[in-house]
Amino acid sequence: MTTARQLRIGDVADEVGITARTIRYYEELGLLGTDDERSKGSHRLYDDADIARLKELVRLRDLLGISLEQLIELADDARAQQCLRDRWHASTDDADRISIIEAAIPLRERQLELVRERKRNLSEFEAELTGKLASLRRELRKLTR
């Protein structure tokens, strides 16, 4: 049993690049493990898995512009998957692991498609900007010659 390092909310916020308020808000929305055994008023504690999760949420939010409502849906998908795993966890057999992986693959594929679509839109924008810059520079050369 490895003792994972326990981080406080401020450290997590710094590492992820958000504020403590945002982390509490995401917990309130159910985007993070709700940590049932924490007694009211006591400090929240996080580990590296939580940091990885938050970083992914923030990236989906910022780079893809996904709303928190949509993030909750994705999380629900993931949780349904987790539930599936828990139910079959007594018999950690191959059928179990296969179904988990088969659920995870289309989720990642959807994310990948969103990333690529966004890149295409940006490439279009980039092309327009380079075009405008080229014509501006052409015009400038014509005038300064």
Add this chain to the structure above:
Amino acid sequence: MTTARQLRIGDVADEVGITARTIRYYEELGLLGTDDERSKGSHRLYDDADIARLKELVRLRDLLGISLEQLIELADDARAQQCLRDRWHASTDDADRISIIEAAIPLRERQLELVRERKRNLSEFEAELTGKLASLRRELRKLTR
């Protein structure tokens, strides 16, 4: 004098892919020509230049995640530039046009740099996702064989 087509706010909203409320809000913030001669209560009218401007604002907002406050700054830059042009407009000489172009170029260059940075971040994300997908598929093949 070409009679530019006059569009109403709903048509503009449809074409740009936003709502009329958003257009009014942007006008309120000073992101669109404030149209001084419109009497209170009468309909707003737009032309193709307004549509182009709105489309660019929306793209900067959505693809680059730029806040409206920052968009206002950019608009102020552009307006200062416009002011410069107006002041020297009596003598539409080369020095005038050169200064305008020399002001426009770094503005476009900054936008281009932002677009490329965003693309780099997305490429990084894309690489991670393809990596995860590859290992998921490897795992699946190992289990189903």
Add this chain to the structure above:
DNA sequence: TTGCTCCTCACGTCACGTGAGGTGGC
């Protein structure tokens, strides 16, 4: 004249920001 779209308030909402006032761990 009849719809339809537009107008102006004005309150609601989402995703947090920002104190106020108080408690907990090195």
Add this chain to the structure above:
DNA sequence: TTGCTCCTCACGTCACGTGAGGTGGC
């Protein structure tokens, strides 16, 4: 014990959404 970070309300803000009630143009 002294700071420092944490806690929980709770109100503020940004970027609009969403009616309410009324007016204007084909």
